[in-house]
Ligand SMILES: *[C@@H]1O[C@H](CO)[C@@H](O)[C@H](O)[C@H]1NC(C)=O
Ligand SMILES: *[C@@H]1O[C@H](CO)[C@@H](O)[C@H](O)[C@H]1NC(C)=O
Ligand SMILES: *[C@@H]1O[C@H](CO)[C@@H](O)[C@H](O)[C@H]1NC(C)=O
């Protein structure tokens with residue numbers, strides 16, 4: 001193959017860093033890319049109560065839209081100045097926040113922490129409490145009735161898949177055994193069917209949303225990401241969905257630059273353009289918004305975007321041991337000022353803000369980054385299916401193979417869906 005690559009020479013430090021990243025990526029990105037690397041850019045720490053101007057703009061635009069139209073699915077309204085994503089985690093030992101792991105047969109073995117020996121259960125007793133107002137209670141009946149004759153679709157990577165499974169788990173208890181089925185068809189589509197409601201809840205695997213070499217089955221271990229600025233291939237499967245929940249983030253973060261394929265993946269001679277990760281990510285978000293604008297009817301359908309899911313790979317960030325990670329963590333971070341996003345992920349947050357404030361698509365942003373960043377205790381750690389048995393060295397040091405990217409189910413992603421529920425019915 002004749003690769004034409006235009007690339008500036010990398011300084012040696014960056015090169016070493018990249019080599020290290022690739023090494024870690026090969027070590028860990030078996031099915032999931034949890035070889036997480038902090039985003040590389042100049043760290044800037046703005047005052048916490050000093051939002052970038054684009055946010056003010058966004059809020060302004062949103063309230064304008066709200067006046068013009070009632071959104072589909074809405075049954076009520078959230079007061080304009082009430083932010084359900086801003087709040088704190090409250091412990092209630094009387095009441096588990098969600099269903100039992102054993103009650104939901106659809107959870108993948110990557111996420112069944114209790115089954116894989118997680119010794120503590122405290123993480124299930126923390127409830128999200130927004131400041132100054134209460135969240136509407138998740139009402140499965142209302143959700144099922146609203147989905148009558150409709151398709152709800154989650155699109156993204158393994159974190160989106162977790163959110164999809166969580167939604168299925170939150171609803172399936174209301175439906176008799178013969179009224180539901182789960183199957184994976186095509187290459188990338190999982191469909192949960194609710195027969196009596198003529199409804200489906202679906203997940204489509206497209207970890208970068210755009211066409212990429214991570215698409216399909218068995219390609220989720222690629223270490224060098226190659227993307228193509230096209231959603232035609234994937235978009236075919238999304239057309240006709242009534243509620244779409246997009247999410248994409250971590251797959252962009254395994255290198256500082258990405259290869260953009262100019263032709264198609266089947267071309268004999270492939271030509272690439274190299275983009276900085278931020279620019280490539282912006283391109284992805286823009287393409288998603290363009291797709292939604294062309295294919296979603298704002299009078300009948302709703303589009304959501306789940307924000308960055310934080311990881312907890314370095315406990316020093318929350319004042320822990322210098323060499324620790326999320327392993328053995330059993331309580332949330334208490335410091336309300338703790339911000340994973342400010343710890344170097346801010347530029348991606350800003351891209352999301354900027355692009356969403358510019359678009360005419362009425363997209364709802366599930367701003368789960370900050371509330372999730374407190375939950376260092378919610379990751380699957382070592383309590384999950386291992387792709388290969390841990391080596392004696394790993395067993396001697398369990399934190400070396402802990403997954404600090406994905407979340408136990410039941411768990412945090414049920415809260416994401418409670419927030420999604422609030423945004424669908426009480427926008
Ligand atoms: C849940 O929604 C259904 C259908 O809209 C409604 O009849 C019921 O009263 C709701 N339950 C609660 C607890 O709000
Ligand atoms: C089921 O829903 C689809 C839309 O998803 C609709 O086209 C079809 O007519 C519905 N079928 C019945 C029997 O209601
Ligand atoms: C990815 O997995 C496939 C099959 O599971 C294997 O053939 C391929 O060599 C793997 N690639 C890498 C980079 O590990």
Ligand SMILES: *[C@@H]1O[C@H](CO)[C@@H](O)[C@H](O)[C@H]1NC(C)=O
Nearest residue numbers: 321324327328329397398399
């Ligand atoms: C994790 O917790 C176990 C049991 O409490 C303890 O024996 C072990 O030393 C802890 N490991 C780390 C790395 O903190």
Ligand SMILES: *[C@@H]1O[C@H](CO)[C@@H](O)[C@H](O)[C@H]1NC(C)=O
Nearest residue numbers: 051055085086353365367370
């Ligand atoms: C998302 O939440 C964070 C923290 O609460 C906040 O700083 C940011 O402005 C929010 N972003 C948007 C677009 O609302």
